[in-house]
Amino acid sequence: MVTSALGTYNVRLYGPPAMLTRQGLPYSGKYFLKDSEKNFTFPVGFLFGTASSSYQIEGAWNEDGKGVNIWDELVHKHPEYVVDRSSGDVACDSYHRYRQDAQLLKNLGVHFYRFSISWSRILPTGHVNVVNQAGIQYYNNLINELLANGIKPLVTIYHWDLPQPLQDLGGWANPVMADYFEDYAYLLFSNFGDRVKAWITFNEPDSFTGGYGTSGYAPTFHAPGIGEYLATRTVLLSHARVYHLYQAYFQKLQRGKLGITLNIHWCEPLTNSTEDIKACERYQQFKLGLFAHPIFSYEGDYPEIVKLRVGQKSKEEGFRNSRLPPFSLKEIDYIKGTWDFFGLNHYTTVYGTSGEEGPIPSISRDAGVITSQDPAWYSTGSPWLKVVPWGFRKQLKWIAQEYNNPPVLITESGYSDLPNEGLNDVGRVYYYTSYMTEMLKAIYEDGCNVIGFCAWSFLDNFEWNSGYTEKFGLYSVDFSDPSRPRVPKKSAHVYSEIIRSRQIPMRYRFWREK
Numbered sequence: 001m002v003t004s005a006l007g008t009y010n011v012r013l014y015g016p017p018a019m020l021t022r023q024g025l026p027y028s029g030k031y032f033l034k035d036s037e038k039n040f041t042f043p044v045g046f047l048f049g050t051a052s053s054s055y056q057i058e059g060a061w062n063e064d065g066k067g068v069n070i071w072d073e074l075v076h077k078h079p080e081y082v083v084d085r086s087s088g089d090v091a092c093d094s095y096h097r098y099r100q101d102a103q104l105l106k107n108l109g110v111h112f113y114r115f116s117i118s119w120s121r122i123l124p125t126g127h128v129n130v131v132n133q134a135g136i137q138y139y140n141n142l143i144n145e146l147l148a149n150g151i152k153p154l155v156t157i158y159h160w161d162l163p164q165p166l167q168d169l170g171g172w173a174n175p176v177m178a179d180y181f182e183d184y185a186y187l188l189f190s191n192f193g194d195r196v197k198a199w200i201t202f203n204e205p206d207s208f209t210g211g212y213g214t215s216g217y218a219p220t221f222h223a224p225g226i227g228e229y230l231a232t233r234t235v236l237l238s239h240a241r242v243y244h245l246y247q248a249y250f251q252k253l254q255r256g257k258l259g260i261t262l263n264i265h266w267c268e269p270l271t272n273s274t275e276d277i278k279a280c281e282r283y284q285q286f287k288l289g290l291f292a293h294p295i296f297s298y299e300g301d302y303p304e305i306v307k308l309r310v311g312q313k314s315k316e317e318g319f320r321n322s323r324l325p326p327f328s329l330k331e332i333d334y335i336k337g338t339w340d341f342f343g344l345n346h347y348t349t350v351y352g353t354s355g356e357e358g359p360i361p362s363i364s365r366d367a368g369v370i371t372s373q374d375p376a377w378y379s380t381g382s383p384w385l386k387v388v389p390w391g392f393r394k395q396l397k398w399i400a401q402e403y404n405n406p407p408v409l410i411t412e413s414g415y416s417d418l419p420n421e422g423l424n425d426v427g428r429v430y431y432y433t434s435y436m437t438e439m440l441k442a443i444y445e446d447g448c449n450v451i452g453f454c455a456w457s458f459l460d461n462f463e464w465n466s467g468y469t470e471k472f473g474l475y476s477v478d479f480s481d482p483s484r485p486r487v488p489k490k491s492a493h494v495y496s497e498i499i500r501s502r503q504i505p506m507r508y509r510f511w512r513e514k
């Protein structure tokens with residue numbers, strides 16, 4: 001039995017007694033393990049999982065009373081937004097195949113499964129006036145099936161699929177959304193909180209608030225430099241509302257943990273000039289700090305550099321006020337400290353240099369950093385994703401230093417198959433073993449408080465604008481077969497071996513880095 005920031009888990013104990021791994025005092029390994037083993041063994045209580053999200057795997061987009069969400073709307077009205085003109089209408093069909101999914105997760109040996117709840121499946125209008133019992137039933141079944149197989153649910157409340165009727169009111173750009181998000185969360189805690197002990201309010205606000213600026217994500221609302229900041233503000237207040245709601249009404253009885261998942265690439269200065277070093281610091285503050293500073297820092301509020309730059313640029317551009325609307329002192333206080341753990345999605349690294357590109361106005365110009373990647377870095381099936389293990393360690397260290405070493409749960413990290421990699425996905429095996437090796441260095445050598453690792457993704461699935469052309473799964477799925485057969489890739493076997501042995505296997509310790 002092991003208790004960590006995610007709750008209490010039954011995991012096999014290897015290595016030193018739990019008292020040596022008290023939070024904030026990571027086990028150095030030196031007293032119990034041979035030197036050669038030290039950096040390749042996971043600390044006691046370290047948790048493993050794998051992740052998915054509702055729109056990307058469930059399918060059943062219009063079954064049993066589900067309402068329409070912004071991704072249904074986007075793919076149906078604008079098929080050209082998705083490279084293969086596909087949709088999540090059927091996806092992995094997990095709505096009908098959750099029993100098999102739970103069995104596969106059990107085979108994998110994961111301690112927890114991270115999935116998200118489809119708001120429209122539970123509340124077809126987006127509001128609590130209509131509760132779809134079939135939706136509640138589906139998630140009850142899934143949760144019960146997981147628990148029966150010894151797997152803890154880690155639930156993301158919002159992974160990008162906003163009910164369309166709420167988008168019609170302006171979506172996250174409209175502050176009223178905080179009320180509706182609180183109503184929705186209240187329903188989830190009341191229905192599932194007796195069994196779900198770990199919650200994530202939002203997945204990657206930096207990504208989905210991009211849908212209010214220049215990114216191709218739903219709702220593809222084009223207000224660069226303005227829309228993202230309006231959405232950001234509402235998302236932060238909504239997160240805080242739900243944290244306080246849980247503390248006030250549910251914590252005493254349900255005793256769960258609640259956090260948020262933020263995403264960030266490591267940004268390595270292109271040269272060692274002061275300008276490039278500062279540019280990379282701005283990259284961190286505009287992409288991670290924008291969300292993390294208000295919640296995790298001692299002072300709260302947006303980072304100083306962000307407030308300063310957006311304020312200055314807005315003025316130069318002829319706006320009367322900053323495009324980043326300020327928080328009141330009361331709001332700063334209300335948002336500050338609303339976390340039990342820090343969820344981190346980390347995939348890759350970029351080089352950063354000082355400079356401005358993109359539309360006027362835009363977040364990109366506000367940040368003033370131009371990014372690139374090294375052609376020598378190992379490629380994947382996604383243009384943005386290069387395999388750079390050392391960047392992961394640097395990113396973890398940055399977070400530990402910036403936010404006073406909070407418990408960090410890696411809620412996503414992963415690799416997309418190269419063309420024709422098939423079931424023998426050695427690229428993914430290299431990705432996971434090398435990233436985890438760097439993570440262990442962050443834990444043992446830098447003292448970072450990393451509590452668990454979650455592989456993205458459980459299954460090949462609908463990869464947003466890339467449709468089914470980018471495959472992140474440990475299991476492959478045949479999307480041309482109506483029964484959507486799932487087959488483990490080599491990486492699934494290796495991941496399973498890692499979980500069971502709690503070590504990086506000997507044969508994967510000596511990869512040569514580029």
Ligand code: GBE
Nearest residue numbers: 053203204207263345347383384412456463472
């Ligand atoms: C996460 O996002 C998501 O949480 C998950 O749903 C997704 O499936 C997974 O990662 C894999 O992508 O023109 O190629 O440069 C890049 C990861 C867009 C962060 C992709 C936006 C990575 C942020 C567009 N990026 N994403 S381009």
